[in-house]
Amino acid sequence: MSERKQQILTTAADILQHKSFAAFSYQDLADRLGIRKASIHHHFKSKGDLGIELLKFFQARGDAKLTETIAAADSPGAALRMIFSIGEKALFEGENEVCPSSAFEVDASDLSPTMIDRLRQLTASFQQRLATLLDAARTDGEVTFLGDGNDQAAMLVSTLQGARIAEPIMGREHFRSVLRQLTRSLGL
Numbered sequence: 001m002s003e004r005k006q007q008i009l010t011t012a013a014d015i016l017q018h019k020s021f022a023a024f025s026y027q028d029l030a031d032r033l034g035i036r037k038a039s040i041h042h043h044f045k046s047k048g049d050l051g052i053e054l055l056k057f058f059q060a061r062g063d064a065k066l067t068e069t070i071a072a073a074d075s076p077g078a079a080l081r082m083i084f085s086i087g088e089k090a091l092f093e094g095e096n097e098v099c100p101s102s103a104f105e106v107d108a109s110d111l112s113p114t115m116i117d118r119l120r121q122l123t124a125s126f127q128q129r130l131a132t133l134l135d136a137a138r139t140d141g142e143v144t145f146l147g148d149g150n151d152q153a154a155m156l157v158s159t160l161q162g163a164r165i166a167e168p169i170m171g172r173e174h175f176r177s178v179l180r181q182l183t184r185s186l187g188l
Contacts, residue, residue, distance in 0.1 A: 005043045007033065009057050012050060016103040021051055022110050048112050051104070055118040058100045059125060066129055076133050077142025081188055083130075084179055087160060102161055127153045134186075143186040156182060 001009075011032050015024045026037045026047065033039075044050035069086065073079035104111060104119050111119070127150070134156075135149035145152045163178040 002043070004039070008040055008043055008050075009053060012054055013057060013100065016054065016100055019103070020106045021054075021104045022107040048115060051111070051115050052118055055101075055104070055115065055122055059122045062100075062122070062126060063129075066126070070133065075142060076137035076140055077188060079133055080137055080143065080186070081183070083133075084183060084188075088176070088179055102164060105161070106165070123157065127157050130156065137186075143188060145186055 008029060012024070012029055015028055015032065019028075026040045029040055030037045040050075044053065065086070066083070069082050070079045073082055101119055101122055104115065108116065108119075131149040131153035134143065134145070134152050137143040138145065138149070159178060159182060163175045167175045
């Protein structure tokens with residue numbers, strides 16, 4: 001990938017921490033990068049093409065961060081605590097790494113079927129890795145929950161996404177209370 005293409009992706013990813021996918025434009029990117037829109041079109045023929053590449057970018061970045069976090073943890077339960085902590089810090093300390101898929105999900109009715117499929121893959125990949133971690137933590141006696149690890153992971157992801165979406169209206173303490181309750185419900 002060329003340096004310019006990487007720069008466009010990184011800048012678009014940053015913009016998506018503040019606007020939904022539908023709400024930002026090539027002009028926003030061009031203004032931020034100090035380039036012409038034609039330069040962006042050279043690398044991404046359409047906004048849909050950029051969206052697909054952004055979703056791939058987010059998945060690769062998220063997979064790497066998750067792998068690093070799990071490797072650094074002493075146990076599956078410790079890895080879960082670290083993942084929750086990373087999410088909280090990203091939202092409240094400006095690390096911009098909380099659920100970038102939400103920037104797309106709020107505009108789902110405007111996304112192409114290809115983008116919807118890619119977004120589904122991103123979410124499913126994270127949920128599967130989280131389910132595996134939850135099952136391992138339960139086997140080790142570090143967490144408790146009813147039902148299947150896949151269902152628990154789906155509930156956790158959906159609850160945290162909803163809490164993040166509600167945070168601008170309900171406030172930071174609302175998100176923190178949801179996170180505290182999720183960790184308590186797991187016995188963490």
